[in-house]
Amino acid sequence: MAGNEIHVGAAADIAVGEATVLPMGATGHWDDIAVFHTEDGGFHAIDDSCTHGDISLAEGELEGLEIECWLHGSRFCLTDGKPQCLPATEPVGVHRVEVRDGEVYLTIVDRKQG
Numbered sequence: 001m002a003g004n005e006i007h008v009g010a011a012a013d014i015a016v017g018e019a020t021v022l023p024m025g026a027t028g029h030w031d032d033i034a035v036f037h038t039e040d041g042g043f044h045a046i047d048d049s050c051t052h053g054d055i056s057l058a059e060g061e062l063e064g065l066e067i068e069c070w071l072h073g074s075r076f077c078l079t080d081g082k083p084q085c086l087p088a089t090e091p092v093g094v095h096r097v098e099v100r101d102g103e104v105y106l107t108i109v110d111r112k113q114g
């Protein structure tokens, strides 16, 4: 394990189309972090709170590389964090995820508060 990596868990434990949430107490980040396993086989990590309201994006609907907030329907791109439609206008923070030997590791790269 290198640098400031955080061990998320085994890749096989996060089903495709699902997310696991790392609570802020476990990472030291200002927000919980959601790690998604997308249908292309990739893993993506973003700040879990919708920038429009205090809603967990991990509980939303994953479509391709976008996560839809279940409350008002804003969709966020998992690769750049930008909202794709209203009502959210601010991006969520995006973090780095690597998979090695079947294990998922997170590096927090965007510390600004959304």
Ligand code: FES
Binding pocket: 050, 051, 052, 053, 054, 055, 069, 070, 071, 072, 073, 074, 087, 088
């Ligand atoms: S709380 Fe997420 S779009 Fe309104």
